Amino acid sequence: MDTKLVARIAAGAFVAAALAMTMLTLREERAKPLPETISAWEPDGDPLPGQLKVCAAMGEKAMSSPDCRAAWAEKRRRFLGLEAGEPSAATQTEPPYPEQPPAEDQ
Numbered sequence: 001m002d003t004k005l006v007a008r009i010a011a012g013a014f015v016a017a018a019l020a021m022t023m024l025t026l027r028e029e030r031a032k033p034l035p036e037t038i039s040a041w042e043p044d045g046d047p048l049p050g051q052l053k054v055c056a057a058m059g060e061k062a063m064s065s066p067d068c069r070a071a072w073a074e075k076r077r078r079f080l081g082l083e084a085g086e087p088s089a090a091t092q093t094e095p096p097y098p099e100q101p102p103a104e105d106q
Contacts, residue, residue, distance in 0.1 A: 048074055 048071060055068035062068040077084070
């Protein structure tokens with residue numbers, strides 16, 4: 001057999017199979033889409049999410065608000081899994097490394 005004839009037969013079979021698969025796919029009924037509902041879980045009685053939303057809406061003023069600073073510290077504590085009395089690295093008043101005096105030029 002000629003190789004061109006075999007190639008044409010193979011190409012025709014491939015096109016026929018592709019058309020058959022396309023027709024079968026189009027005959028199937030489409031699944032009904034799920035309703036678009038977005039829900040966020042907020043624990044009952046916890047004022048922290050509400051306070052964080054208020055602080056986010058305040059913008060730069062929130063940086064000087066002690067309530068926002070306390071809310072952020074509580075969120076950080078919960079995220080890191082620290083106990084209520086444990087200080088985190090972000091709330092320590094001393095720098096983690098002692099400051100070095102500037103080098104003197106000779």
